[in-house]
Every structure is written in C-alpha cells, then in structure tokens.
Amino acid sequence: MQVKEVMSKEVITVQRSTTLKELLKSFGKFHIFPLVPVVDGDRHLRGIVSFHNLVDIFSSYHPDVLKLVPFLDEEEVDIFKIDISEDIGNLVVVEDIMETEFVSIPEDAAIEEAYKLMRLHLKEEFPVINKAGWLVGMVGIFDIIQAVFRQKGIIK
Amino acid sequence: MNTILGLGFILTAGLFSAKLIKRIKFPAVTAYLLLGILIGPSLFKLVPEGILNSSGLISNIVLGIIAFGIGQNFSRYHLRKIGRPIIWISILEACGAWALVTSAFLLILKQPFYVSLLFGAIASATAPAATVMVIREYRARGNFTDTLLGVVAIDDAWCLIIFAISLAISQAVYTHMMAASFLIKVFFNSLLSIFGAFVLGAILAMLLSLLYRFIRTQTELLIFTLGFIFLNIGLAIWLHLSVLLSSMFLGAILINSHRYSFKFFDALKCIDSPLFLLFFVLAGANLEMHILPKLGIIGLTYLIFRVIGKMMGASLGAKISNAPESIRRYLGLGLVPQAGVALGVALIAKSDFPIVGEMIFTTIIATTVIYELIGPLCTKYALHKAGEIPEGH
Numbered sequence: 001m002q003v004k005e006v007m008s009k010e011v012i013t014v015q016r017s018t019t020l021k022e023l024l025k026s027f028g029k030f031h032i033f034p035l036v037p038v039v040d041g042d043r044h045l046r047g048i049v050s051f052h053n054l055v056d057i058f059s060s061y062h063p064d065v066l067k068l069v070p071f072l073d074e075e076e077v078d079i080f081k082i083d084i085s086e087d088i089g090n091l092v093v094v095e096d097i098m099e100t101e102f103v104s105i106p107e108d109a110a111i112e113e114a115y116k117l118m119r120l121h122l123k124e125e126f127p128v129i130n131k132a133g134w135l136v137g138m139v140g141i142f143d144i145i146q147a148v149f150r151q152k153g154i155i156k
Numbered sequence: 157m158n159t160i161l162g163l164g165f166i167l168t169a170g171l172f173s174a175k176l177i178k179r180i181k182f183p184a185v186t187a188y189l190l191l192g193i194l195i196g197p198s199l200f201k202l203v204p205e206g207i208l209n210s211s212g213l214i215s216n217i218v219l220g221i222i223a224f225g226i227g228q229n230f231s232r233y234h235l236r237k238i239g240r241p242i243i244w245i246s247i248l249e250a251c252g253a254w255a256l257v258t259s260a261f262l263l264i265l266k267q268p269f270y271v272s273l274l275f276g277a278i279a280s281a282t283a284p285a286a287t288v289m290v291i292r293e294y295r296a297r298g299n300f301t302d303t304l305l306g307v308v309a310i311d312d313a314w315c316l317i318i319f320a321i322s323l324a325i326s327q328a329v330y331t332h333m334m335a336a337s338f339l340i341k342v343f344f345n346s347l348l349s350i351f352g353a354f355v356l357g358a359i360l361a362m363l364l365s366l367l368y369r370f371i372r373t374q375t376e377l378l379i380f381t382l383g384f385i386f387l388n389i390g391l392a393i394w395l396h397l398s399v400l401l402s403s404m405f406l407g408a409i410l411i412n413s414h415r416y417s418f419k420f421f422d423a424l425k426c427i428d429s430p431l432f433l434l435f436f437v438l439a440g441a442n443l444e445m446h447i448l449p450k451l452g453i454i455g456l457t458y459l460i461f462r463v464i465g466k467m468m469g470a471s472l473g474a475k476i477s478n479a480p481e482s483i484r485r486y487l488g489l490g491l492v493p494q495a496g497v498a499l500g501v502a503l504i505a506k507s508d509f510p511i512v513g514e515m516i517f518t519t520i521i522a523t524t525v526i527y528e529l530i531g532p533l534c535t536k537y538a539l540h541k542a543g544e545i546p547e548g549h
Contacts, residue, residue: 059292065238067421068229068309069284070222071432071496073174073184075292100233101418121419122374 003114004107006147007128007137013039014094016046020057021089023049037127037135038098045127045135047098056097058082064100104129107136111144118144159206163434166203169195170433181293183286185436185495186528189521192440203441211438212507218435219500220389220403221428222312225421227407229313241483242306245473249307249491250280250314252469253462254322260461265454270326271512274505277322278498278520279462281315284308286493286528290535300482300542304490304535307470312497313404319501320398324349327508352397357405360388364406365414378423385424400501432496439499439521442506447518455519459526466491482542489538493531494524 014023014036027033033054038047058079066072085091105114105126118124118141125140149155157165173191174184195202228234235243258276261267267275287308291301324346364384371380385403392402411417467488474484502520506513539545 064234065305065309066288068225068234069288070225070312071183071185071283071285072288073178073285103416103419116372119373120371120377121416 001111001147001151002107003105003109003111003128003139004136006111006143007107007139008143009137011037011127011135011138013037013043013135014049015039015041016093016095016098018094019090020092020094020097023094024089035123035125035127035138037138038094039135043134045104045129045133047094047100048102048127049094049098053097053099055079057088057092058084102127105139106131111139111147114139115141115144157202157204159204162202162204162207166191166195166207166434166437167430170437174433181289182532183283183289183495183528184433185283185285186525188433188436189440189499189525189528192437193443193521193525194440195437196441196443198443198445203438207438208441211442211503214431214434214438215500215503216389216393216399217386218431219504220385220399221424221431222497222500223316223400223403224385224388224407225424226313226316227404227409228411228418228421229310230408231411238306238310241303241474241477241479242310244477245303245470245479245483245487246307246310247314248473248476249466249469249488250311250318252467252472253279253465254318256465256468257458257461260457261454265457268512270329270509271516273322273326273329274509274516275458275519277315277319278501278505278516279458279465280311280318281494281498281501282308282311282466282491283493283495283498283528283531284312286495286531287490287535290532290539294536294539294545296539296544297546298542298544299480300487301539301544303479303483304487304538307487308491311491315497315501316400316404319504320350320353320401321346323398323504323508330509349396349398350401352395353392353401354405356388356391356395356397356402357407358409360384360391360402360406361409361413364410364420368414374423377419378427381420381423382427400504436496436499439503442503442517443521444514444518447515448522451515451519451522454515455522455526458519458523462494462523463488463492486538486541490535492527492534494520494527499524 012026014026016038033051036049037045038049039045058077059075103117103121103123103126105117105128107128107130114126117126125138127135128137128139130136146155170188170191173187177184177187194200197203197208254276257279258272261272261275262269287304291305325342328342328345371377384406388402388406389399392399410420470488470491471484474487498520502517506517
C-alpha cells in the first residue's frame with residue numbers, strides 16, 4: 001500500500017510571509033499544535049513549523065547557525081516571566097521561525113517505509129510530496145495504524 | 157578514589173559548578189576548566205590516576221565528535237547562505253592571528269619555528285559558545301550580531317585546517333631538521349596528511365550512506381553514527397592521518413551527500429554534553445601548575461598578539477567585502493574568547509611534542525581562563541559600540 005492511499009489530502013498550510021498572529025489564529029481551536037507545512041504559491045514545500053519553533057520565539061536568538069556551535073550552553077527561558085512585545089505578532093513571520101531541514105516522504109512510498117521513517121526520526125507525521133516537490137498531503141502514524149487494522153479486518 | 161567514583165564526582169561537581177558560574181554570567185566551559193584545575197594533581201588531587209591516564213583517549217573522542225559537527229559548516233546550503241563578508245572576515249581573522257602569533261614567537265621570543273607555528277595555529281580558534289552567551293544575555297540583534305555569529309561559527313573549521321597544516325609542517329620540521337631533502341619532505345608530509353584525511357573521510361561517508369538503509373530506530377542511528385566516528389578516528393590514528401581533518405571531512409561530505417544527513421548530527425546531541433564536560437575538566441586537571449611562573453612573557457605575547465591578529469584580520473576582511481564601518485572597526489573585539497577547540501588542538505600538540513608540548517598546553521589553558529573571563533566583556537563592548545544591544549540591557 002502506498003502513502004498516497006492513506007494520507008490526508010486536506011491540509012492547512014501557511015506561506016513564508018504568514019505572520020505569527022495569523023499562524024496562531026489558524027490553529028486557535030486546536031488542542032495540540034500540528035506539524036504545519038510552509039508552501040509557496042505553487043504549493044512547493046519550503047519548510048515546516050512545529051510547536052518547538054513557537055517556543056523558540058521566546059528565545060533571545062534562534063538562527064540556524066546556532067546548530068553549528070559546539071559546547072553551546074542551553075538557554076533557560078521562563079516563558080511565563082519573559083517580557084515580549086505585542087508587536088511581535090505582526091513582526092515575526094513564518095520564514096523567521098520555520099525549519100528548513102525536515103523529513104518529507106514521496107507520495108508513492110510504501111506505508112512500511114513511512115512507518116520506518118517515523119520510528120527512525122521519532123516523528124508522528126510527515127508532509128507528503130510529489131515528484132516535483134509539491135505538497136500533496138500529510139501522513140500520520142494513526143493513518144498507517146488504521147490502514148494496518150483495516151488490512152487485518154479489525155475495522156472496515 | 158576508584159575510577160568510576162571519580163567519574164561520578166566529576167560529572168556531578170561539573171554540573172553544579174556550571175550552574176553556579178552561570179549566576180555570574182560565565183559559560184559552563186569556564187566552570188569545568190576551573191573545577192579541573194582545582195581537583196587536578198597540582199592542587200587537591202581528587203582526579204583518579206585511571207581517569208588522568210585516559211585524557212588522551214577522551215580528548216581524541218571528543219575532538220572527533222566536535223570536528224564531525226564542524227563539518228556541517230561546509231554544507232552547500234550554509235556556504236551559499238552566509239555570504240562574502242563572513243567568509244572573508246573569518247578566513248582573514250583566523251589567518252591574521254596565525255601569522256601574527258607565529259611571527260611574534262619566532263622574532264620576539266626567538267622560539268623554534270615549529271613551536272611558533274603551533275602557537276600561531278592554536279591562536280586562530282575562537283569560542284562561539286561564549287559569544288552566543290553574550291548575544292543571548294544582552295538580546296543583541298542586527299547585522300553586526302549576525303556577522304559576528306557567522307564568523308565565530310565557521311572560524312573553528314578554518315582553525316582545524318590551519319592546525320592540521322601547521323602540525324604536519326611542525327612534525328616534518330621537527331623530525332627531518334637535518335635531512336637534505338627537507339623541504340620536499342615537509343611538503344609531502346603536509347599533503348599526505350590532508351589528502352589522506354580527505355580520502356578516509358570520503359570512503360567512510362560513502363560506506364555510512366550505503367549501510368544507512370539497515371538503520372530502523374533512533375537508538376540504532378546513535379550507535380551507527382558513533383560507531384562510524386570511532387572508526388574514522390581509529391583509522392586516522394592508525395594511518396597517521398589528521399584525526400581532526402578526517403572527522404571534519406566525514407561530516408562535510410555527509411552533509412552534502414545524504415538527504416537526511418542532519419539527523420546524524422542531531423543523534424549525537426543526547427550524548428555529547430557529558431563527554432564535553434569530562435573533556436574540559438580533564439583539560440583543567442592536566443594543567444602543570446609548576447610551569448606557570450615560567451610562562452609570563454610567553455603567555456602575555458600570546459594574549460596580546462592573538463587579539464591584534466584577529467582585529468587586523470577581521471578589519472581587512474570587512475574592508476575587502478565592503479562590510480559596514482561598525483563591522484570593520486569592532487568585529488575583531490568580539491572574537492577574543494578562546495575555549496574548546498583551542499584546548500583540543502593544544503592537547504594534540506602536547507601528545508605529539510612531548511618536550512615542548514607541556515609548555516604549549518599549559519600556556520593555552522592559562523590563557524583560555526583569562527580569555528574566557530575578559531572575552532565576554534570585549535564581546536559586549538563590541539556589540540554595544542555597534543549599537544546592537546537594546547536599551548535597558
């Protein structure tokens with residue numbers, strides 16, 4: 001069975017220019033912030049935003065280059081006490097916080113491969129792309145488990 | 157104290173001493189070093205012999221892991237993104253410190269060429285962690301801050317290359333001083349060390365990519381990555397190649413050739429902290445206190461000329477790349493801190509040159525402590541002069 005047979009095709013996406021305020025508003029009714037794909041106008045997948053990136057907004061400095069620094073002390077940020085300006089909602093855009101290094105899965109990959117990647121990378125969902133790199137859906141671990149239950153006849 | 161008890165003591169004491177020193181706004185590295193000096197054989201003698209004897213083993217492992225991580229700097233994406241000013245400034249400030257410290261040791265202190273060259277190479281390193289700490293503390297932002305961070309992040313990569321070349325030349329000079337074919341041997345040895353390290357890194361990166369398809373879980377990924385880093389270090393030692401360069405090349409080739417290469421680097425993050433702690437405490441413990449009084453003028457020359465070299469190099473790099481005036485004037489001051497990579501390469505110098513090695517290593521530890529204390533103040537001053545520390549900080 002291929003990933004495209006089990007994935008969700010209706011996905012909420014954001015663009016690089018989406019502001020933090022708009023991003024938070026889009027997911028205001030959610031209990032858990034999902035993995036949000038960042039796409040260009042042509043649905044080319046450019047990055048992802050996870051709840052980690054939202055927490056990073058409270059950090060003083062969070063560009064990619066910090067990942068290259070050895071012996072870096074962890075920054076202890078108390079998100080309840082830190083002063084943060086109201087303007088940040090409009091000043092911060094998705095491009096400032098999104099991850100550009102992420103795992104995506106081709107739509108024609110087998111669901112076994114998707115499950116293996118989820119275990120390997122400790123993730124519960126992946127964006128699904130076509131051959132041109134366009135976002136075509138999202139696949140989560142529950143989609144795969146449901147497919148397995150269906151194959152075994154436990155659910156119809 | 158038995159070895160395991162000693163390890164437990166170092167890890168817990170290191171953790172709490174870092175927490176303590178963070179209250180007075182200094183990086184954890186400084187706490188580890190000072191703790192090492194305190195509990196080392198020169199003072200309280202609390203480090204068991206077994207751990208002290210394995211300093212070489214631990215430093216080789218830690219340096220291999222660090223150099224592997226530093227290889228990420230050479231990803232095509234990163235190199236495209238950082239731009240001309242950072243490349244120019246970082247290369248010239250590293251080479252500036254290298255050239256100036258080497259010249260000062262050779263011409264003013266009349267030290268042998270190979271000793272001067274080693275001091276010069278070590279001087280090219282900086283301490284990005286200390287710089288980041290200051291940037292975070294004062295919530296600095298702007299073009300100057302971005303450039304400074306970009307420069308300190310890639311500087312260690314240049315340092316590893318400069319040190320590998322200098323070490324190869326120094327070893328050749330030291331071994332073949334009397335040989336008639338001296339220059340050819342120096343050239344051949346240097347080339348072999350660098351090219352061999354590249355080939356080793358490339359072969360292991362290919363093998364790693366090939367075997368990756370058998371890896372199924374995060375635990376396996378950690379064991380797999382660590383296994384390849386150890387294979388690389390061990391083979392480099394066995395083949396008399398540069399451990400630093402082969403590890404860096406392994407990281408650099410991997411980051412450019414494998415789709416999910418960033419996962420190999422991420423996997424190491426859960427085990428590197430205790431190893432780094434141990435490395436710094438042992439570096440402090442290896443300090444030969446009795447040599448310190450003899451190092452006054454050597455230490456002072458190193459302290460002064462390294463900073464001048466970095467400032468002049470950074471300024472020249474900024475001029476060539478048409479960077480703004482504030483970067484031209486003050487960025488060099490932000491590069492004063494020195495820590496992990498300098499200590500690591502000094503440890504290699506110590507083990508490769510038994511006679512002068514202790515003098516080099518002790519000078520680097522003593523100057524590291526001084527640089528780690530005054531460096532953050534210089535970085536803060538540079539950020540302040542560049543106008544990138546917000547009001548109220």
